[in-house]
Amino acid sequence: MTITYYPDRTVTSSSGRFTLAASSSSHWRKSLSEGDAKPGAGASTSERRKPPGFGYRLTEHVPGSLESRVVWERGPEEGESPPQRLWVSDDGWAVLRLQGFRPQFVAFAPSGREVIRVHILRADAEPDEQPGLAWRADNYRGLASGGSWARYAWACFHRSEGSRLFVFRTFMGQRLVLNLSGGVLEREDSLGWPALAQELDDVERGDVAAFLGEVTAQRVVLADEASQEDAESIVAALSLVGVHRIVPCVPYLRQWEEVDRPHLMERSLAFGDEGKTWLEWQTFRPVAQHSLRMLGQRPEGYATYHFLEGDDERRLPMREFSSGRRAEATALHENLSAAAVLNLLGAPDDVMTLERESDGTFHSTEEWVYDTLLPSGQWLTLKLTWESRGVQGQLVSVQEAPAVWSQVEDRVRRFFDR
Numbered sequence: 001m002t003i004t005y006y007p008d009r010t011v012t013s014s015s016g017r018f019t020l021a022a023s024s025s026s027h028w029r030k031s032l033s034e035g036d037a038k039p040g041a042g043a044s045t046s047e048r049r050k051p052p053g054f055g056y057r058l059t060e061h062v063p064g065s066l067e068s069r070v071v072w073e074r075g076p077e078e079g080e081s082p083p084q085r086l087w088v089s090d091d092g093w094a095v096l097r098l099q100g101f102r103p104q105f106v107a108f109a110p111s112g113r114e115v116i117r118v119h120i121l122r123a124d125a126e127p128d129e130q131p132g133l134a135w136r137a138d139n140y141r142g143l144a145s146g147g148s149w150a151r152y153a154w155a156c157f158h159r160s161e162g163s164r165l166f167v168f169r170t171f172m173g174q175r176l177v178l179n180l181s182g183g184v185l186e187r188e189d190s191l192g193w194p195a196l197a198q199e200l201d202d203v204e205r206g207d208v209a210a211f212l213g214e215v216t217a218q219r220v221v222l223a224d225e226a227s228q229e230d231a232e233s234i235v236a237a238l239s240l241v242g243v244h245r246i247v248p249c250v251p252y253l254r255q256w257e258e259v260d261r262p263h264l265m266e267r268s269l270a271f272g273d274e275g276k277t278w279l280e281w282q283t284f285r286p287v288a289q290h291s292l293r294m295l296g297q298r299p300e301g302y303a304t305y306h307f308l309e310g311d312d313e314r315r316l317p318m319r320e321f322s323s324g325r326r327a328e329a330t331a332l333h334e335n336l337s338a339a340a341v342l343n344l345l346g347a348p349d350d351v352m353t354l355e356r357e358s359d360g361t362f363h364s365t366e367e368w369v370y371d372t373l374l375p376s377g378q379w380l381t382l383k384l385t386w387e388s389r390g391v392q393g394q395l396v397s398v399q400e401a402p403a404v405w406s407q408v409e410d411r412v413r414r415f416f417d418r
Contacts, residue, residue, distance in 0.1 A: 072112025171416040242291030269366035270338035270386035303347035379403035
């Protein structure tokens with residue numbers, strides 16, 4: 001049986017002026033009975049096995065006062081899904097992202113009045129599947145995708161031509177733009193969208209640079225202590241450096257490339273079909289290095305992937321990065337083991353698991369990708385394809401070709417979609 005937990009949540013505006021708290025129905029009733037209890041007061045321990053209703057409270061910090069002022073409250077509403085994320089601006093606008101079978105964004109004015117509610121639909125959804133305002137997310141696949149479609153997003157408040165906006169950019173590059181002042185959804189097919197998109201590009205450049213300047217100074221602590229949500233925000237910012245070609249942020253990319261924080265593990269096919277070796281992904285390095293390449297910079301070569309073996313999941317030894325590995329790749333042959341390749345070339349820059357057809361039968365393959373920057377400024381990609389044949393695994397293909405990731409964002413999107 002799958003158990004889903006619904007924690008209380010709290011968020012504070014960047015200046016510290018406003019705090020928005022979401023509390024499950026039991027805590028909400030307790031807060032009302034106790035008077036001064038605040039929703040969200042047990043955010044780290046409050047979890048529910050069934051979707052509870054959530055109440056919301058916006059408070060304002062008043063300089064010189066020991067107590068925050070309650071600006072507005074809204075009790076739990078029947079049938080409303082729990083919140084997955086909260087945002088609050090320095091002037092009191094609040095936005096919720098609700099999870100569940102039908103995810104929604106709900107926004108409130110500083111007075112507490114609901115100004116807009118937008119339902120998130122699959123790209124192929126029928127027009128009448130959901131009443132009210134709706135927005136189609138390219139990477140939302142319905143209930144099967146859970147909340148993964150919204151991971152690694154970049155969100156911000158912005159004022160444009162007198163209107164207050166909330167912008168939510170998915171890792172696919174789509175933007176959900178809520179016009180909070182007008183209570184409307186800005187559409188991509190509107191006449192003003194191209195100018196607005198350019199304006200938001202500039203806003204993101206400035207916000208990303210400021211954000212990375214702040215978090216990079218704390219990266220040693222954040223490497224161990226950052227929550228999953230905070231880590232995803234950092235990764236989103238690292239990605240946008242490459243998307244927007246923010247050259248002044250290159251030093252930040254290089255510092256995050258150094259950070260060793262494992263992300264997830266899966267079985268490695270390159271080491272055979274006994275499933276004793278694990279592939280370990282890094283959290284920050286793949287995206288930091290990808291953005292460096294997008295800016296024409298060669299990464300320092302810190303391993304984006306490690307291979308783990310044994311009950312203690314120890315990391316296998318690998319050769320450190322070498323700028324001459326393209327020449328050394330001439331020694332590759334089909335009888336080399338995966339461990340021998342790691343000693344020859346070091347860690348791959350990217351790893352993909354794919355289905356490959358052979359004689360009418362599909363086989364799972366694992367591809368190791370090594371990138372090389374030529375003196376001309378061109379990137380080449382060396383691709384090694386493995387099949388899990390027997391105990392060792394088999395190297396079945398070695399190919400070199402011009403890199404395509406500078407035109408197609410498949411590599412970084414694949415990382416986000418895991």
